[in-house]
Structures are given as C-alpha cells and as structure tokens.
Amino acid sequence: MTAGGDIEALIQMMARLPGFGPRSARRAVLQLVRKRELLLMPLADLMQQVAVTVRECPRCGNICSGPLCDICLDPKRATGELCVVEDVADLWAMERGGAFKGRYHVLGGTLSALDNVGPEELRIPMLITRVEEEEIREVILALNANVEGQTTAHYIADQLEGQVRLTSLAQGVPVGGELDYLDDGTISAALRARREV
Numbered sequence: 076m077t078a079g080g081d082i083e084a085l086i087q088m089m090a091r092l093p094g095f096g097p098r099s100a101r102r103a104v105l106q107l108v109r110k111r112e113l114l115l116m117p118l119a120d121l122m123q124q125v126a127v128t129v130r131e132c133p134r135c136g137n138i139c140s141g142p143l144c145d146i147c148l149d150p151k152r153a154t155g156e157l158c159v160v161e162d163v164a165d166l167w168a169m170e171r172g173g174a175f176k177g178r179y180h181v182l183g184g185t186l187s188a189l190d191n192v193g194p195e196e197l198r199i200p201m202l203i204t205r206v207e208e209e210e211i212r213e214v215i216l217a218l219n220a221n222v223e224g225q226t227t228a229h230y231i232a233d234q235l236e237g238q239v240r241l242t243s244l245a246q247g248v249p250v251g252g253e254l255d256y257l258d259d260g261t262i263s264a265a266l267r268a269r270r271e272v
Contacts, residue, residue, distance in 0.1 A: 082108065134205070136181030136198055137166055146170075152178045155212035159202060159231065161185055161219055165254040169217060172262035177215075180205060185223035186230055199231065206239055213240040215269055219253045220244075232272045241272040 082104060089100035107115040131137075132144035139145070146152055156177030160166050166179050182197045194200065206214060214235060218224035232241050245268035254262065 135179050136163070136183060137179060138163055146178060152176065153209075154178075155210060156215060157202075157205065157209070157211045157213070158215045158217050160217050160254070161224065161227075165217065165219070168254040168257065168262060169266070172259045172266065174263040174266045175215075178209075182218075182227065185218065185227040187223055194230065197227075199234070202231065203234055206235060211239055213242060215266070216241065216243040216272060217254065217266075218243075221251050221253075228272065242269040243272050245269050 086097070086100045086104045089095050089103055090097045092100075095103065107118065128140040129138055130140070132139045132147055134143055134147045137144040137146060141148075154177040156175075157180055158166075158169060158175055158177060159180045159182060160169065161182055161184060163181055166181055169175050169179070180198065180202050182199065182202070184192055184197055186192055186194065186197070202214075205211065214231070216228040216231060218228045228243060235241060244265040257265075
C-alpha cells in the first residue's frame with residue numbers, strides 16, 4: 076500500500092537528508108505520523124522556528140540564532156588560536172572532542188579548480204582579516220586530508236606566511252578521511268599532535 080500525496084512528498088524530502096534513504100525516510104515519517112502529538116507537531120514547530128531564527132555567524136561561519144555564535148561570544152575562547160575548518164559539521168566534530176579551547180573559522184568549502192571555487196567563493200579573505208584584527212598567534216588548519224583540503228591548506232599557508240604560527244592536524248586523521256566521520260579520541264589526538272605547516 077502506498078502513502079498519500081502529502082505523506083509521499085514528506086518521505087521524498089526526508090530521503091534527501093544525509094543518512095536517510097527511501098526506506099529509512101519512510102520508517103521515520105511513519106513514526107512521526109503515528110506519534111503526531113508527541114513528535115510530528117513539536118518537530119514542525121521547531122523546524123519553523125529554526126527556519127526563521129538560525130543564520131550564519133558573521134564572524135566565524137558557524138550557525139547561530141543570535142548576533143554571534145556562542146563560541147565567538149565566549150571570552151574564554153579568545154586564546155589567540157584560530158582553528159580553520161571546511162564546514163560547520165567539522166566544527167561540531169572538533170567540539171565533540173573537547174580538546175580545542177580557541178575560536179573557529181569556517182571556510183564554507185575548499186578550493187576546487189574543477190568546480191570554479193576560488194578563494195573569493197570561500198571565507199578565505201575574511202580569515203586573513205581576522206588574523207590581522209583579532210591578534211591571532213596560531214592558525215590551526217584542520218582541513219580534510221584529501222586533495223582539495225590539502226590544496227586549500229597550502230593556499231592559506233602561503234597567504235599567512237610570516238604573519239602567524241601555522242599548524243595542521245597531525246597523525247590520527249587518515250588520508251582521504253573527513254573530520255565529521257572520526258571518533259572523538261582520534262580528533263583529540265590529532266589536535267594535540269599538530270605540527271608546523
């Protein structure tokens with residue numbers, strides 16, 4: 076038996092989310108409908124609220140509902156260390172590890188000549204400005220260990236050479252690996268063993 080039009084549209088929308096396929100989306104929607112008052116209605120309200128209030132932090136690129144994210148607002152985070160990550164999922168992965176106590180800068184992607192993504196399409200110019208304006212002493216390049224991530228790290232290192240101490244994550248992050256899929260211990264070990272670029 077198939078679901079009605081609205082339900083089928085919801086299943087198809089859910090199937091677009093990471094971690095969901097058609098079958099898992101169908102099961103999730105069925106559970107939401109069965110527990111309408113407990114799950115579906117509160118979820119719909121929260122999604123509407125998030126759609127209206129959540130935006131990109133203008134300083135670091137994290138997501139927030141205020142003028143700046145909680146990390147940028149925390150005065151204890153003004154350590155002079157700035158951790159550069161590709162996207163918000165990587166920032167959250169670093170935070171799960173709990174080893175880094177400084178601030179972040181989310182690039183919004185990596186350099187890619189094939190996709191016409193240059194420095195201006197990313198938050199690289201903002202990074203350079205932050206290093207100058209916020210008395211940053213160390214920039215930690217916590218980019219994915221793939222070709223695009225390494226290309227981006229080398230470009231940033233060239234732009235900031237001589238201005239600040241540059242380090243990158245050390246062993247523990249596998250080549251071709253992505254931060255969002257690593258366990259907390261691996262991220263913590265890699266952060267502690269970072270090295271000069």
